[in-house]
Amino acid sequence: MHGDATADGVVRTTSYLPGASAxxxxxxxxxxxxxxxxxxxxxxxxxxxxxxxxxxxxxxxxxxxxxxxxxxxxxxxxxxxxxxxxxxxxxxxxxxxxxxxxxxxxxxxxxxGAWLQWLTSPGTADQPLFLRILRLYASDIGAGHPGAxxxxxxxxxxxxxxxxxxxxxxxxxxxxxxxxxxxxxxxxxxxxxxxxxxxxxxxxxxxxxxxxxxxxxxxxxxxxxxxxxxxxxxxxxxxxxxxxxxxxxxxxxxxxxxxxxxxxxxxxxxxxxxxxxxxxxxxxxxxxxxxxxxDPGYDMAELMRLRAREGSVYHHQVRIEDRSLSAWLTDCRDDPRPFLDVLARSRLVKPGRSAASLLVTGLVGERGPMFRVFSPDDLTIIRRWIDALPATPGSPAAAVADEPAGxxxxxxxxxxxxxxAVLTDLLEAGAAPGRGPSDLREAYRMLMTRTGGPELRDWSLRYVNGWLARARHRMTPRSVPLPVRWTTEGLRPWLQTQHDRHGVEFEESADIPLPPREAVVDDAVQTALLTLIDGSWLQGFTDYELASSDIGHSLFATYWDELGNGEAALNHPLIYREVLREMDVDLPPTASPEFAAWPGFRDVSFELPVYWLCIGRFPRTFLPEVLGLNLAMELSGVGGSYRRASQALRTYGFSTRFVDIHNTIDNVATGHSAWAADAVDTLMSSLPDSSGAGGRSEVWARVRAGYRSLNPPGGFMARRAARRARIPAGRRWRGTAVASATEEYNGV
Incomplete structure (x- = not known):
């Protein structure tokens, strides 16, 4: 027997202690x-x-x-x-x-390291201290590598x-x-x-x-x-x-x-x-x-406690010392020690000789009534217990001494x-009643943090559903550049074709006059709502399990790149603010109420960034759509519009660093565009080749809708489809009056 060796050399055994708590x-x-x-x-x-x-x-x-x-x-x-x-x-x-x-x-x-997973948010993504935290976390998850x-x-x-x-x-x-x-x-x-x-x-x-x-x-x-x-x-x-x-x-x-x-x-x-x-x-x-x-008796008692519930179902007819085995096993759920004493005295056990004990020979053999009931490790525990039992006739079947103090x-x-224990009740009760955003500007501000009440979550979910309904409106094979069907060759060949097309379009635009300086500045200002939260559609992939998963590792790496890999000098939002200052535009901090209320922003400019912020909160619910959106976003400017924007900025004396960086890190060979395509291929290759729910056809349609959601149709019918999708299902019967009442998104 193993136990506590005392000063006088006596080894005291340890009685049963409960394992997993009820x-x-x-x-x-x-x-x-x-x-x-x-x-x-x-x-x-x-x-x-x-x-x-x-x-x-x-x-x-x-x-x-x-x-x-x-x-x-x-x-x-x-x-x-x-x-x-x-x-x-x-x-x-x-x-x-x-x-x-x-x-x-x-x-x-x-x-x-998972406790660091949400410390960086859209509202803190340009703050050096939080970038250092993100860098520390990125090391913990092996940024850019699956299973690392x-x-x-x-x-x-x-x-x-x-x-x-x-x-x-x-x-x-x-x-x-x-x-x-x-x-x-x-x-x-x-x-x-x-x-x-x-x-x-x-x-x-x-x-x-x-x-x-x-x-x-x-x-x-x-x-x-x-x-x-x-x-x-x-x-x-x-x-x-x-x-x-x-x-x-x-x-x-x-x-x-x-x-x-x-x-x-x-x-x-x-x-x-x-x-x-x-x-x-x-x-x-x-x-x-x-x-x-x-003490082998401890492990044996723990094994009996763990297996007692299922075992008690089958042994009503088997009797040990005038009680059914089922009754003994039922008692084991609270304290297995009495049953172990009885078992040690039974014909199933030869104390000190496990090799001769029916409990671990005939009963569990391939012809025995308990075949495969116990795992190999379970059998090791049973053999240790039997071998530790005193073999001398008349000795106590199982020595039980006082537990070590404490x-x-x-x-x-x-x-x-x-x-x-009250924490579980509070979780089930949820947050105290609150309210959702009253308009897009308030939504933008509220979505700067990772947290929020159920009203904000519900509002965000309905906004995403509405936006995706708009993206799916009259979606045809020609309305989305992605192939109609995904094939096992993957998206890399398609990606190269799109990159070639961007290059041709850039060359063909060479004779088109550049926009005036005022238009370049205005576009930079309105786009600030997007660029200052760069990568926010991927914020959900900072989650610990997703960040190092087969699909999510490249999405986290993309997000980490957008924020400069923890370096303020490489942080995209901070680089963009430098360009704005060259244009004599000095914006308030991104997470501040003053930023969302800044009068230089047009209301319509909040539509897409709010969608990014909302969908980034649901990395599992909208995984196919996020992957499609990410692919569209990373590919959108490579080889074409980034080069055109660089020409315009250079012409008017502004830094081109922001667009130049994106044109290189988003490249289709080893950059974000390639990673985005690979993430889609990883998801699609893991799915059954079927048209049912969860099959490739259904999921691919969702990826294509996500791709189109970067630039969905803006006509009246498309926007009406979005409004209808945002109405809670139980309220749709009220018809157009409800639809009008839900136009709370500043005309979206």
């Missing part, structure tokens, strides 16, 4: 916050989280450097404690303990351990019964905060710095000697691909935020201290479970579930 509060929060289109209400929910942060980090008052040192020291000490557990285990137990350790940290490890996020490296670790069955997508992990509910607490709250970036920016940066100071998760000290993995990716403090040290980069960001105001500094410190306290609690609970699992408290007492 309270699934944090699992539910984790699954909800993993949704890239999640709408997390503010108000009371944010106050509950703030109260929790303050409770766990009262009056820190310590310099950030000292906290970083404490986190690093704790990580080192904790890792040694986990390594000591491994030293107590035999070969089979060590393999099981390593797997349990990796699973126990999986909710955090698989989401490593830190979480993907952790997934590779689970796959080596054959423990990844429920690991993808993140929301699926919440149903993994082998992980204790306490393991979801910290990552669930971090993910929730990530969906309210305006409320928790400082706290998230403080939390991120703490996690980087900790580095490699201490429980993985068990696994590192056993497995080959991408440890530099799993270690949150390690630089990737020769980049800057992420801990130092995050420290600089935290210092910048802390230097803004005393309140800002306190929030950064609170985020750090709360995270460190939560990490300690989580590690302590996992350490207690791992130590307990060295073990149950570590597993069950952290955290105070009653205090945070």
């Amino acid at each position: 309270d699934a509060t944090f699992r539910r929060l984790y699954a909800r916050a993993a949704d890239p289109e999640a709408s997390i209400p503010g108000g009371e929910l944010t106050e509950v989280i703030r109260t929790e942060l303050r409770r766990a980090s009262p009056g820190t008052g310590q310099p950030l450097d000292r906290l970083v040192g404490k986190a690093a020291d704790w990580s080192t000490t904790s890792a040694e404690r986990f390594r000591a557990v491994a030293d107590l285990a035999d070969h089979d137990a060590r393999r099981l303990v390593v797997r349990r350790a990796a699973l126990g940290w999986a909710p955090l490890g698989l989401a490593s 996020a830190r979480g993907d490296a952790y997934l590779g670790l689970l796959r080596q351990l054959r423990a990844s069955e429920n690991a993808v997508p993140l929301a699926r992990l919440a149903g993994e019964p082998r992980i204790d509910d306490t393991a979801f607490r910290l990552p669930a709250l971090l993910l929730l905060m990530s969906r309210r970036p305006g409320d928790f920016c400082q706290e998230l940066v403080g939390a991120d710095l703490c996690l980087r100071a900790v580095g490699l998760p201490p429980p993985l000290a068990l696994a590192r000697p056993e497995l080959r993995a991408d440890w530099a990716a799993i270690d949150y403090s390690a630089a990737r691909d020769g980049g800057p040290a992420p801990t130092e980069e995050c420290h600089a960001i935290a210092d910048a935020l802390a230097g803004k105001a005393p309140e800002s500094a306190a929030r950064v410190l609170a985020g750090f201290a709360w995270t460190l306290a939560a990490l300690r609690d989580q590690a302590e609970a996992l350490h207690a479970q791992l130590h307990a699992s060295l 073990t149950r408290a570590a597993v069950e007492g952290t955290p105070d579930r009653q205090r945070l």
Whole structure:
């Protein structure tokens, strides 16, 4: 038997401890916050989280450097404690303990860095501090490469351990019964905060710095000697691909935020201290479970608890000691120990001799009544338990001693579930009643942030549906340059043809006079509403799981390019503002109320940018349409209109840098246009070749509509189709009166 070695050399065994809690509060929060289109209400929910942060980090008052040192020291000490557990285990137990350790940290490890996913928004996309955060996040997700996020490296670790069955997508992990509910607490709250970036920016940066100071998760000290993995990716403090040290980069960001105001500094410190306290609690609970699992009886009890529910359905006729096996298994859901005592005395088990025990020979053989009921790992657990049973006749069937002091408290007492259980109720209740935008200018301003109430979400959804209805109006094979049908050769040949056509059109326009200076300036001003939110139709692909997916990795890379790869000098909105200043146009900050109200903008100029901002919030709902829009956008100026615009700007003495950059990075060979075509091909090649819902024909029609949505028809009938599509289905019966009432979009 394995257990605690005391000073007198006696080894005490550990009694059964419950594994996954019946309270699934944090699992539910984790699954909800993993949704890239999640709408997390503010108000009371944010106050509950703030109260929790303050409770766990009262009056820190310590310099950030000292906290970083404490986190690093704790990580080192904790890792040694986990390594000591491994030293107590035999070969089979060590393999099981390593797997349990990796699973126990999986909710955090698989989401490593996800808490930074929404900190950059259309309204902050030209601010140097937020560009630095985006650069840090881009490194975490392996920008531009599929499956290169830190979480993907952790997934590779689970796959080596054959423990990844429920690991993808993140929301699926919440149903993994082998992980204790306490393991979801910290990552669930971090993910929730990530969906309210305006409320928790400082706290998230403080939390991120703490996690980087900790580095490699201490429980993985068990696994590192056993497995080959991408440890530099799993270690949150390690630089990737020769980049800057992420801990130092995050420290600089935290210092910048802390230097803004005393309140800002306190929030950064609170985020750090709360995270460190939560990490300690989580590690302590996992350490207690791992130590307990060295006793084969613990693992056997856990296995019985996990399998009891389904097993109790089938064994009403089988009796053990005057009770049906079904009744025993029903009791196992609460406490398996009594049944293990009975099982150890039964004819199914030969204590100390698993090879001679019917439980793991005939019953589970290919002709046995329990064939394939237990996995190979389950059978290893059963054999270990049988072999550890005392074989001497008359000895107790299963030695059960007191638990190590504090073990149950570590597993069950952290955290105070009653205090945070209200979060699930608040999520289900949703946000307090509010209102949607009254016009396009207000919509533009409200959409500068990632968050918003249900009214804004509903308004955005209806606006997108209306715009797409307009794009689909009288859509014929000739009205969209894309092929009528997608073929397996993909879009690259078509892309080259379009590029050739743009070149011919540019040459043919050589004799056409350039527009006057006033028209060039006016066009630049009206287009500012688009260019200052460059890439916003792709903002949803900063979401952690989408940003490194097979389709989304190139969309994130495109978005990151538009914002200058984290460098203010390369940031497209900032470059465009330089051109405007050359034209004597100095606009207010993009996210300010003054910007949307600026009288130099015409109302109609808000139509398309508001569509970009709206559809960017629904990367899953409108995936085919976003891909089509992205392709149209990236291809639109390459080889033709960008060159024409460059000529006009140069003629009147303005910088051509903005259009010149786009003409190169959007190129059809290795640039954004090529990436856009590849993303479409990746989606289409994954679909069934059918005309039904979800088949290639249906999805391709949606891609073509998305392509056309960059420049949809503007006639009366097309706009009427848009208005009708925006009317909620339950109100359409009221007819034209309702249609007139919905013309709230400034004439759209």
